[in-house]
Amino acid sequence: MQTAVSAKADQAFSYRRTFLLGTGFMSVSVVWGIYNTFLPPIYDKLVSSTLLVGLIMTIDNILALVIQPWVGAKSDRTWTRFGRRLPYVMVGMPLAGVLLLGLPTAATWGLGALLLFTVGMNIGMAVSRTPIVSLMADLTPSRFRSSANGVINLMGGVGGAIALFLGRPLESLNPAYPFYFAAVVALLIPWFLRLVIKEPRELPPTAADDGEESIATVAGALRAIVFGRDKSGLLLLFAIFSWFIAFAGSEALFSLYGQRVLGITPGEAGQTLLFLVGTVILFAVPAGWIGQRVGRRRAIMAGLFLFGLMFLILWPLRDVGLIRLVLPVGGVGWSLVVVNSLPMVLELGRSSEAGAYTGTYYVASMSANIAGPPLLGGLMDVLGDGVLFLLSALFLGIALVLMSFVRRGEAAEAAARPAV
Template sequence: MDSFTKQNNQQPTLSFWQIWNVSFGFLGVQFGFALQNANVSRILSDLGADLHSLSLYWLVAPIMGLIVQPWVGAASDRTWNRLGRRRPFILAGAIAAALGMLLMPNAPLFVAIMAPMIFGAIMLALMDASFNVCFQPFRSLVSDMVPVSQRNQGYSVQALLINIGAVIGSILPFVLTNVVGLENSAKAGEVAPSVVWAFYLGASVLLGSVLWTVFRTKEYAPAEYHRYKGVDSEPDDQPTLPLGTRLKAFLSLIVNMPQTMKQLAVVQFFSWFALYIMWVYTTPAITQHIWHVDKQWFDPVFLGTLAVIPAEIARAKGAAGDWVGILFAGYSVFAAVFSVFLASLANRLGRKRVYSFSLAAGGVGYLCFLLFDDMTAVTVNLLITEVTVPVGAVQLLLPMIGVGMAWAAILAMPYAMLAGALPAKQTGVYMGIFNYTVAAPQIIAGLSAGWMLNHIFANEAIFIIIIAGVSMLAGAVAVFFVKDHAYAESN
């Protein structure tokens, strides 16, 4: 092969802004996802869900991922049209997710059609299915467009953008309450106005950022892609195989997945088990533990015996719900900062060391939740406004440093380690299958966490957060059993 052919076959190096554009839409997707994570438990509780059943409603998210991502991955591997192979799915998912975000907080308006709780659950399913249609192609788009030498940087930039979106999405209800002046407490069976408008704005940001990626990123044509990846192109007129044959081939892919992928699955189990618990139960945990709101105020049977919820209880639950947004924004800020250094740390110290240390920091952060319960009121200057909250609430920002480090690593390291171990023709479908390692632990957490909370911890939600900490520490240990062959070969 002459030097011209070698150069022609080499995938072009991207500028920083090209890498930025590839992932920019993820900012909006994560903006919407962060709004969901910080507020869905709050919305469902306001609509009438009891405390230990929250994890069951949240099962919609991983189940949608389990169903949608492998299908989208396989479909995008086979798609080549005017928009490319990944961008059509990203755009379609964003449009559907925005629709769900517009409708979900308005569940009480549809009471004539169905119960608000059922409508809310359906909209949650729509949002999660749509987010998953976006997530998987975005992961594969980075793998497609970014050469191997820039892969750490590519996924680190993606993690940075994800966390910028998460910060803004997490604090939005708080800002709308404390800066704009919208009400943050909800009447029985309704959703707080600040949360409703946050979802409206989130839908707009999601669509706008995804359109930026769709129109500012040009995917490679099939011939270019196959040449850069060193694989043979496939004929356009391939016959459609019978469903049984395709299912058998798919199961074969799962059975014969790369060893690195199997080992990462163990790490993913402990990591995502912990994250699911955090997203579902942080709001009731800090409302009980720091605002000292008794667990009976999360019992819909008890609440049903009251003509009206006492104003001080509604205010405390609203303030705690807003502060969860600040805490989630906090870990996203720390994750965004850590993401800036993640690629260079991984290159210098090795992916496994950085990944394991980050998960361990997150585990310790969860365990520290138990230490902070001081109700002494303190006024905090958040630059955009001042707010009076318990000292214990402010102290919880410290554990968020470790949680942020873990989140940044979870978003980048497994995908950077996995990308080099996957066959180029099947990157999309394997990235979709890898989502099983995200969805399965969340499903198990959803089925078990509510039971543990109710039968072991007597609905004291702070203790389920401690379980999350133990799980994350187990993930940190499991990292050392992963064989990062791709990284070893490049050094």
């Protein structure tokens, strides 16, 4: 029988443990990859409006904004024989898996049934995500969290690639098979995590640990960030919101930009984006190393500069070949940003508040994911399609300025750790 891998507060960073935990995030990416690729065509057959299909496909972000922060804070105050975070994963992902199995059949029952299954599946995934990410913080000493988050992001990229490469062949056999595959992953991975991960009761300290009573809710964490004397946390959340506006907006509108400005098909636009996404995945682990060695804030600021520079170079370009050559520069930059930002947010709170502060991260990022596409799309309507990359660079510049004033979020010093 396989022995569970546990962690203590003073334990050194373990790649093996982090890769095992990363299977949880990999499974999340498999599910979303299948969901985002194969569900819209099903809805397109049931409704006549592309706008309505787009609105339906934002259900995941809306539910995530409502549910993920609450579940994260709730898991901070949970302890069962299964652990602190895993109970939520073991309930949420299997629920999503069962409903994924039923999605193809629900489509034959009509729009109402399909919507019901879609909402239920999204609730299950929203319940699971924050506890999986918070578990990384529980298992990893503060100074190694950038490296750990790099591994987690790499595994997420692997999950997305699995969905991309297996989804189409499975669909060619049977349109329901991609959903069945995602369902099996969602049903099995939580039990795999239960077998190989043992949650610690004692948590690794952060720079904010002071012996005071923990904040119980995301609202409490947000109040502490907004009304605290040091505004670094507030500036950091606004920076996160700003850079996700740039990323989410440009990603969602790139296929439209490709058609109207570059004269390429949506399929060619998707292939072009792989040059960015592939680099983000490949550079995830090195981005964690860099954040660990030079500091998270410096790594993020360098990443914002590179990502913004990419957009400025892309703005006048109309040759797809040249665009594909430039995109990896932004991929390196974006990897530096996303890998090191969550560890900075976690450092704002105590070790016992990882779920609540992970929730604040998702409040900022999910709000931007919801607002980014319509905001940039509306500005394109007014200013012209060609301004997409310039607008993205502008929001990244705002984020860079905000980050220059952030003074908290680096790893807790090893010397400050209590003896065990």
